[in-house]
Amino acid sequence: MITTRIPLLLAAQLFASAMAAPAAPPELQPVNPQAGEPPAIQHSMWHQREVDEFVLAGHKCKFVKPLSYAPGKPWIWRPEFFGAFDFADNELLLQKGYPIAYMDMGNIFGSPPAMDLMDRFYALLTKQYGLSAKATLFGFSRGGLYSINWAARHPERVACIYLDAPVCDFKSWPGGRGKGSGSPGDWAKLKQDYGFKDDAEALAYSHNPIDNLQPLSQAEIPILSVCGDADTTVPYLENTAILKARYEKLGGPIQVIVKPGCDHHPHSLTDPKPIVDFVLQHN
Numbered sequence: 001m002i003t004t005r006i007p008l009l010l011a012a013q014l015f016a017s018a019m020a021a022p023a024a025p026p027e028l029q030p031v032n033p034q035a036g037e038p039p040a041i042q043h044s045m046w047h048q049r050e051v052d053e054f055v056l057a058g059h060k061c062k063f064v065k066p067l068s069y070a071p072g073k074p075w076i077w078r079p080e081f082f083g084a085f086d087f088a089d090n091e092l093l094l095q096k097g098y099p100i101a102y103m104d105m106g107n108i109f110g111s112p113p114a115m116d117l118m119d120r121f122y123a124l125l126t127k128q129y130g131l132s133a134k135a136t137l138f139g140f141s142r143g144g145l146y147s148i149n150w151a152a153r154h155p156e157r158v159a160c161i162y163l164d165a166p167v168c169d170f171k172s173w174p175g176g177r178g179k180g181s182g183s184p185g186d187w188a189k190l191k192q193d194y195g196f197k198d199d200a201e202a203l204a205y206s207h208n209p210i211d212n213l214q215p216l217s218q219a220e221i222p223i224l225s226v227c228g229d230a231d232t233t234v235p236y237l238e239n240t241a242i243l244k245a246r247y248e249k250l251g252g253p254i255q256v257i258v259k260p261g262c263d264h265h266p267h268s269l270t271d272p273k274p275i276v277d278f279v280l281q282h283n
Contacts, residue, residue: 046083047090057120062102063129070097074159074283075125077101077135079110079118079146085267088162088275089138096280098136101125109170109186110145110209111193118150122157134159136279140267141234142167148209148216148243155219160282162275163225163243164267165234168209170202172238177203180235210242217252224255224278226269228262 044051052063062082075098076089082102083089092098103121108114125131136159139147144166151158167173174190176182187202196202206212216223225240240256247254257274269275 047094049093056103056124057117059106059117060104061121062100063125064093064100066093066097066099068097069099070283072283073099073129073131074279075099075101075131075135076138076279078138078140078143079103079105079114079150080107080143081140084140085164087268087270088272088279091272091276092279096276098279099129099131101135105146107142107186107189108193109142109174109190110147110149111190112195113193114146115150115153118146119154122154132159132283133157134283136283137161138164139166140164141264142173144168144239145170145209149207149212151221152207152209152212152215155215155221158216158219158221160222160279161216161224162278163223163227163240165227165231165264166225166239166243167234168239168243169211170205170208173234175202178235178238180231180233180238210239210246213243213247213250213252217247217250220251220253222253222255222278222282223247224257224275226257226259226267226275228259228264230261231264233264 040054042053044053046064049067050065052065054061076092078089078100089100093100101121103117105114105117122135126133134157137147137151139161141164144163147161147163147166148168151161170190171177173180174183174186176187191202194202194205196205225243227236227240229236236258244254244256255278257269
């Protein structure tokens with residue numbers, strides 16, 4: 001096991017800075033990928049790299065370009081929390097030639113509407129930028145719902161998945177049906193986003209990530225999960241521990257790095273080498 005801690009004040013500053021990224025300029029117009037229109041693009045900079053910003057299906061998107069692309073154009077896709085605890089992202093972008101893609105889907109918990117948006121974003125990215133047909137998904141916290149659900153929908157489009165303190169069962173978070181704190185407001189929104197009429201229907205749902213791993217295992221998609229064993233928001237035993245046990249039982253390749261005594265924050269590793277090595281190994 002690898003132990004890593006970041007001072008909480010520094011972690012909070014990093015997260016606040018990441019979340020303060022400027023919004024896309026108002027003159028950007030939505031693009032209709034069905035009509036084959038190229039998006040109206042504005043340019044900005046992030047970590048000294050050029051960013052294409054555009055709107056797709058009403059959602060703001062970012063595509064951060066390396067100075068030169070790695071062979072085959074592998075890429076990182078963050079469904080949530082662009083720029084937060086981005087130690088591995090920076091190493092892969094700045095040193096290894098991996099672009100970073102992000103669509104702001106508006107916190108819809110990896111629901112079926114989120115999957116449809118991800119399909120549209122993937123189609124645009126692979127066509128517009130000529131990226132690899134297989135994405136590397138970075139699922140931080142609730143981003144785990146998006147990453148695993150989309151990989152189950154399109155296992156042939158995923159090279160590997162790096163999860164970090166991931167939500168793998170929405171009954172745990174935001175549902176709060178285990179030992180975690182839960183989030184009543186997010187639980188109410190999740191039920192709306194998934195179209196559940198009540199708690200009973202939500203709790204009976206059979207396609208939570210931990211219940212829908214067979215498509216990933218059949219495709220032998222490698223998973224790395226980094227998490228703290230003292231997480232009070234997304235408890236390890238209710239999420240990654242179950243994911244690991246079930247994925248291994250199905251024959252899927254998974255590696256877990258547990259940070260002893262670490263809560264939900266800080267995410268990632270101060271030395272991102274194990275994460276970077278994992279991504280490079282599977283692209």
